[in-house]
Amino acid sequence: MSEEERRGTPVASAAAGSPLEPVSTVSAPADEGRLPSAGGTLDTSARAIRRENLRQLVRSKAFITGAILLLWWIVCAVLGTVFSPYNPVHGSLTAFNAAPSGAHWFGTDSLGRDVFSRVITGARDILIIAPLATLLGTVIGTCIGLVQGYFRGVTDNVIGRVVEAVLALPVVIVAFLFVVALGPSAPTLIIVIGVVFGLLIARTVRTAVLQERELDYIAVARLRDESNSHIMFVEILPNVLGPILVEFTVRLGYAIFTVATLSFLGFGIQPPTPDWGGDVASSYQYLAAGYWWETLFPALAIASLVVAINLIADSTEAVVIQ
């Protein structure tokens, strides 16, 4: 549109030193005063941009809400066992299925365990498994996507069809198959979710890489006799980190959901370890009897964590992709 916009973000600070100021040309050769005009420098350093991005994030209400919620659950995951009012595993034999009260804020479950304590301590496993699985998925997805987007052609087609074949089944079903085969454990969950998500992330990375692949700096690198891995990881990767970061945050929300679903189905975190999905599964049969609190609070916990992650994901995307 306007020229001002086309020139990118003009930042006021000329403090970086306009080359017109004699002070800044001390190190320049003697004829620098006659320097042919080639324009000055703008203060749009990577650091300034990062600072500006961060400022925009902090200003967004969605991001702050999400961050506070997430922070709460992280505190619970780390310190839950310390400040939970009751032992989450051992129930009281006298007070089972007790409605929320002053003593038990969220009531107790059918085994007399304090629901509040179980919700708080239940954050731990899910907050270990989901992020690790997503991280693994991001690494796998980035590698696959880089290879697909960089080599294109046959390589891209073959990998692409394999990925599609796997993804033709619902994620939970694929994960389910592997967990059944390998037996439920935290590492299994991480690997299974990581691999499946990696395939999904690969598609986004591939698209971003395909765009970068067309730019001239790739041709320049080829003319410099750079290896393919150098071009992929040193030249292209830094330029596609934005979409990858967005993909990571979005997938993290799904990963939490997937872990909770698998637990609900009995293939995730095993009882009696407090776990939201598992708690919903073991209590929803009592809903008909009117013991709603045993199901509602773990379910709310899952929802609030997923919402928190998605709020963060959305606002990150708005800032990174602009």
Place this chain on the structure above:
Amino acid sequence: MTLSASLPPGSQQAGGLVLDAADLGVSYTVRGAERQAVRGVSFQIRPRESFGLVGESGCGKTTIALAIARYLPRNGKISSGSVTVAGQDVASLTGDALRRLRARTVSMVYQEPGRALNPSIRVGRQVSEVFEVAGLSRADAAGRAEEMLRKVQISDPGRVLRSYPHQLSGGMLQRVIIAMALAAEPALLILDEPTTALDATVEAEILELVSALREEFHTAVLFISHNLAVIAKMCDRVGVMYAGELVEEGPAREVFEQPSHPYTVGLLRCIPGRGQRKDHGRLDTIPGFLPGPGETPAACIFAPRCALADQRCREEAPPMYPVNGARAARCHYHERAGTLPRATPEEAQIPPPDRGQEPLISLRGVSKTYTAHRERVHALTGIDLDLHLGETLGLVGESGSGKTTLARVLLGLTSPDEGSALELSGSALAPDAARRSRDQLRSMQIIFQNPDSALNRRHSVRHLIGRALTKLAGLTGAEREARLQEIIRAVRMEPRQLGLRPAQLSGGLKQRTAIARAFAGNPRILVCDEPTSALDVSVQAAILNLLGDLQGKNRVTYLFISHDLGVVRYLSDRIAVLYLGRLQEYGDADMVFSAPHHPYTEALLSAVPRLGGMPGERIILKGEIPSPAHPPSGCVFHTRCPRRLASGVCESEEPPLAEVEPGHFMRCHIPVAELRMLQSVETQ
């Protein structure tokens, strides 16, 4: 029924001003701070007058255009002064009145024709809509749309109206947009760089068209361009902008012949033209840099870059001094402006190329055929070329003529067809860069047109050049650092800029970084693919000087691709003219640029608007460059050739590339003596 009946009163009033900008100031609010983009600009446009605004990027030309139509982005506002269009104060308009202004009084044509139309709606619907807004019925509007397209010299309006924008060429789209802009018979037509995105031949057509339409519609025109020659050709009066201020204003011819502001003087000296060549001397440049956005000047805004500036200029802001009646210049010493000393020493030492030896590069029968949509697209056909040590071969032709494909084939980025032979110093070059030896790779490097694409935006200048030194020159550690400093100085950058990333550099500095990187491995051949096309003229002059100096110092051979014939001529020893992937003419620069030329070269030369020269008989190439998937029979140029022979030989037989005089080759059936006679008027 005409639309003029519905025009607001005032727009047609005789004698009244169409546009009156008085002390206009425009500011943008960026992150809470107000930045003045335009300061105290005053100018008037009278009915039927054509006014040109010229200046380098970022000087506020487009901002003024946007302010006139009240199209400023949300963070922009008219901060002082006023704009009056056909008697209405633009700033005071709201709602309906503003819509009427934009619909009927002011029309705008933008640089990118492809982005001005909705890609998913047929052209016909979009053109008709303009008439429907004016109150015509759907049927009447469709009729008027067709009539309007005829007026912009579209020979087959029915087909164009049924097309979607992507099915039309850039030149055709720009015609459609001009038709839409003129549909409401506006009082003022604003053309914002209307031909910058187009080929020279298409540009010539569009400029002719605009001139003809001005005669017909009596519309006042505000013509914005960075190209001084275009402005000189198109405008009665001109305003020169610098850093948000109007520094000089007056009749176009007088301003360009005898500029009264040092900036105008400097700008005119930056442009290579009138047959200027690198061995005649360096181009002059404008020292220093544009003031940063938002910096408010204390006094004369140009003083820091002006060799005539003294204490008075730094303390006292110059008013618009009247010069010779109709002109004005914002300079205390306007009467001395012409005596501005040169900013760059003139003498250049570029040894003549070494033609005696074996050619450094030799191409024989190089062809490239792509397969797209089951069609064979002939991008290059049978190219034979030699490049000698230390010479510059200029490669010219319209877009789609195969210039870039040839460069990519040479570098090994695109594999040519079987049977193409490439040799470097007598040894064969593999078609794919990956299979060339490191020595061969090091010998050939490239400078791309767009440094934003050619420089990895995540890497610092130090990394960008340092990596090239490591890989191509095999340097490490202290040795590498020393060479890095040396190279940085050679391209006139400063060591403190090593830590910066491309986004922190201006266009000129980015291109210097790209040049430094290209020279890192001491290449013998450097492909320059439109290296200055994305730059302003003052920066272009500096880059051309730099390329000339480096060639003189390093004895490097350039393959120089550009659509700007002035630039090509300045740097080139020999010229090759490509059309549809075939060499049409090839020879010493002076021979190619003076008669006799191939009819295509003649048309290219004629299409370029020139400063100063009398507008001679212009050859306008009709139609568009044919698709390389279906090249015409016989001579590929015959469909557009103004000198096609009546005998029909041009349609049936492809002429050979014959040597018409020593070192001058041409592919044309017309005998050279006849061409010489026909083209007796010297072209440049």
